[in-house]
Amino acid sequence: MKKAIRNSFTFVDLFAGIGGFHQALSSLGGICVSASEINKEAIIVYKNNFPETTIIGDITKNWEELPKFDVLAGGFPCQPFSKAGNQQGFEDETSGNLFYTLVDILKAHPECKFIILENVKNLADKSENWEVIRTELKQLNFYITEDPLILSPTQFGIPQLRERVYILGIRKDVRDGEKLKNGFIHMADLGDFNNLGKSKNTCNRGLAHSILEMNYPKECELSIQEHKVLNAWLEFKYITKFEKAGVPIWLDFFGYNLTDDEFYNKSFHHTTKDQNGKQIKTTAKISEMPKWKKHFIEKNRDFYIRHKDVLDIWVEKHDMISLPLIYKKFEWNCGEYDDIIDYSQTIIQFRQSGIRVKVDNYFPTLVAINNTPIIFDNNNKVLRKISPREAANLQSFKKDFILPSNFSTIYKQLGNAVNVQIVERVFEKLCGFAVLNWREL
Known part of the structure; x- marks a missing residue:
């Protein structure tokens, strides 16, 4: 599937952290046209690894600066849904509203063809949270995953149990109508990803x-x-x-x-x-x-x-x-x-x-x-x-990724990061639902 998307496409990396999405999408031929992040330490690491990328800072204040793009990617803040927080979801008046910033961005960028977002598993625990996401993105003319796609690195041979929700979207006119027919990306359509996330295998000792x-x-x-x-x-x-x-x-x-x-x-x-x-x-x-x-x-x-x-x-x-x-x-x-x-x-x-x-x-x-x-x-x-480099291995970060020298900082940043290999595999699947000439739409 990589050959089908190897020709360049553009993406924005929102709530970018230290660049997990950037590594995944650029390895598939993507060009990052802009990124947003507010954490100063994370910005330093991002710039060290991707010096050519413009970082615009607070996306809630600067989103109008975004250029045109094909793919919107990001792990929007998880505190409103995390067990470590109050789990207020979209009722959280600060972080909970950041999803609606994404909605505003998509309204202002009708050229966007694909969406790939990541969040904590608890996002899917309340059906009303998922329904908000599904309704908003469908109204913007996207086919999205009908049910929450819950994936863990363990399902990809990586020894870290880390269940996360992945939200996939493809613009209606970009999809292959023979593959997606009724407004959703179904779990069965994802093939190898069907029903994954349910097994917590206790085998594989060592x-x-x-x-x-x-x-x-x-x-x-x-x-x-x-x-x-x-x-x-x-x-x-x-x-x-x-x-x-x-x-x-x-x-x-x-x-x-x-x-x-x-x-x-x-x-x-x-x-x-x-x-x-x-x-x-x-x-x-x-x-x-x-x-x-x-x-x-x-x-x-x-x-x-x-x-x-x-x-x-x-x-x-x-x-x-x-x-x-x-x-x-x-x-x-x-x-x-x-x-x-x-x-x-x-x-x-x-x-x-x-x-x-x-x-x-x-x-x-x-x-x-x-x-x-x-x-x-x-x-x-x-x-x-485990060392910072080994923690990076658990997140499938590339071997040449430049890590900061402060151990406490990098463990925290990697804990907030997305797993690179999962994003690569999921985005390949998503592009497989597109018509062959999707870059021209």
Whole structure:
């Protein structure tokens, strides 16, 4: 299919980030005539890699500066739909309205023939959000995907579980009428993409190691404290004979050195929501907790009581009670694999919700906060964080892409980026619905 679109076409790269869409579409013969981005650090990276492209800044203020183009591409801000945000969708008065900026741009550029947009999976969770998008784009004379197209790099042989919604559109007069007949691009029309996104395969053990480079920067090494904490928790697994607790472990809910009466009358830190849905921190006794939280706490207490003799020694040996909160929470997600008895076949993350250990098939989603995955490097025989270049591999960024020197910055930028290979494959599919002379329309 690449030969069919290899001749040049033009595109605009909106909400461009550091240029995931740019890499994908230019590799297919596209010429970027303009880009928009407001993050200063992302603009620096974009200019270093695509110095010939004009960046116009805030698209809400400068969209009238856009020249003519064939393709509108972009990952419009996901905060209104993300689980990390308030999920207000199009009711969000700031980021939620940016979709309507895209609508205004399309109204002003009737020459646009294709649309390819990306957003978080939660965009499709509420049917009203999807209906707004579908209705607006159909009114602009586009055939679009009838249902949300949810794709993950895992479906393309890339070891990162990252489900995202892709919104495809083709102008009505550009489409091949024999391929698209009733106003929509159907999932079945997409062939290999039909019904993808539903499988979260737990096989392919070891696949995550395929993105590792031979060498890694010193900054990827774990700190002394990180090593100590991970060794302590591995010892925890050994002394409890890898017994499953049924819930993530949280030391504060063991009730260390407390009798049952003291434990059940103790007030624990607790997060709840006020009338406006805003999270607030408070304290409460176990009997005052929601049913799910009470179950969680009691499971931890029961596990501790069963192993009290060895766990009391373990807590004192490693001074576990004095550790920061994120080091006192531990989740071993390798329960179905009895042969995993150390970290060499796992992926680890230090998260705000604690330490999470999972099998080494797929990396968790790269996100815009720095909780860099940790993996065992078989070449160098060391447990370490993945490097910025390896994080870029997870997003299918080209090998010659120039990364910034600041590690925290690049992890955040890659967490916000689109996967290059998915965009390439999806846009090839989209162009396959066009008539042969679409450049002349």
